[in-house]
Amino acid sequence: MAIQLLAGKRGVIFGALDDQSLAWKIADVCHQMGAKFTLTNAPVALRMGALQELAAGIGAEVIPADATSIEDLENLFTKSEEILGGKIDFVLHAIGMSVNVRKKKDYTNLNHDWMQKTFDISAISFHKMCQVLYKGDHMAEWGSILGLSYIAAQRVFPDYGEMAESKALLESFARSFGYHFGEKNHVRVNTVSQSPTMTTAGKGIPGFTEFFGYGDNMSPLGNAPAEDCANFCATMFSDLTRYVTMQNLYHDGGFSNMGMNPKLLE
Numbered sequence: 001m002a003i004q005l006l007a008g009k010r011g012v013i014f015g016a017l018d019d020q021s022l023a024w025k026i027a028d029v030c031h032q033m034g035a036k037f038t039l040t041n042a043p044v045a046l047r048m049g050a051l052q053e054l055a056a057g058i059g060a061e062v063i064p065a066d067a068t069s070i071e072d073l074e075n076l077f078t079k080s081e082e083i084l085g086g087k088i089d090f091v092l093h094a095i096g097m098s099v100n101v102r103k104k105k106d107y108t109n110l111n112h113d114w115m116q117k118t119f120d121i122s123a124i125s126f127h128k129m130c131q132v133l134y135k136g137d138h139m140a141e142w143g144s145i146l147g148l149s150y151i152a153a154q155r156v157f158p159d160y161g162e163m164a165e166s167k168a169l170l171e172s173f174a175r176s177f178g179y180h181f182g183e184k185n186h187v188r189v190n191t192v193s194q195s196p197t198m199t200t201a202g203k204g205i206p207g208f209t210e211f212f213g214y215g216d217n218m219s220p221l222g223n224a225p226a227e228d229c230a231n232f233c234a235t236m237f238s239d240l241t242r243y244v245t246m247q248n249l250y251h252d253g254g255f256s257n258m259g260m261n262p263k264l265l266e
């Protein structure tokens, strides 16, 4: 049996689409560690995905919410508090989508309407989520809010399109809201910058398979697997990390601090 690190904790998990999703793995680990939580995704993803299967397996309720809609978010957190029987201790935002990336648009030829949509779904939704949690007083004292990011926020990855700026915006929202939430009721807000991972969103990036191998060789520990990301996120939701806030935390096998790995030349 897993350590009951999250016994008694109530949470909300966004973004589990299928069993490859980072959020799916995180939900699995949080469940094993004793947490109770609701699961949510966009209505369209609920029709296409397998979320009900995950929910049934772990006895969680699914509440549909488009993360760009304030109304949906208000409904989600109000209902989650009712279902879980109290304020929320942890929230995972694992949401990303870019039509430009999906359609393999070159960075020098992006469609700006799609770019706005990317920012709205992948980054502004994080601010909306935090604002609804803040104004509705939904978070418990010493709660923990996490978003998932990628190192393209700091370094250039040419095929990542405007998702790079989207992640930079996400990390900045987390930092800024971390101040407001910390002052309000000791809630911490962080982002976890994860290695490339074979998921629906990941595989949508042109050249992802080659890049996955490059990341694996560059990182002294290799790419961090989704299961380990889940363990790390669970630690961030636990009481063992109460004073970590306003940080972008690399969970990447060391990739972010490497310049060159001779393994790549072999």
Ligand SMILES: NC(=O)c1ccc[n+]([C@@H]2O[C@H](COP(=O)([O-])OP(=O)(O)OC[C@H]3O[C@@H](n4cnc5c(N)ncnc54)[C@H](O)[C@@H]3O)[C@@H](O)[C@H]2O)c1
Pocket: 014, 015, 016, 017, 018, 020, 021, 022, 023, 041, 042, 045, 065, 066, 067, 068, 093, 094, 095, 096, 097, 121, 148, 149, 150, 193, 194, 195, 196, 197, 198, 199, 200, 201, 202, 203
């Ligand atoms: N896969 C990687 O290589 C990698 C690396 C670092 C960070 N991340 C980040 O991890 C997070 C989760 O992605 P993933 O790789 O598990 O892929 P995924 O495709 O399984 O998850 C993306 C999720 O976003 C949801 N979503 C899209 N639009 C939405 C909306 N309007 N409202 C609510 N939900 C919406 C999708 O339904 C899906 O469940 C994303 O933020 C992604 O950028 C992924």
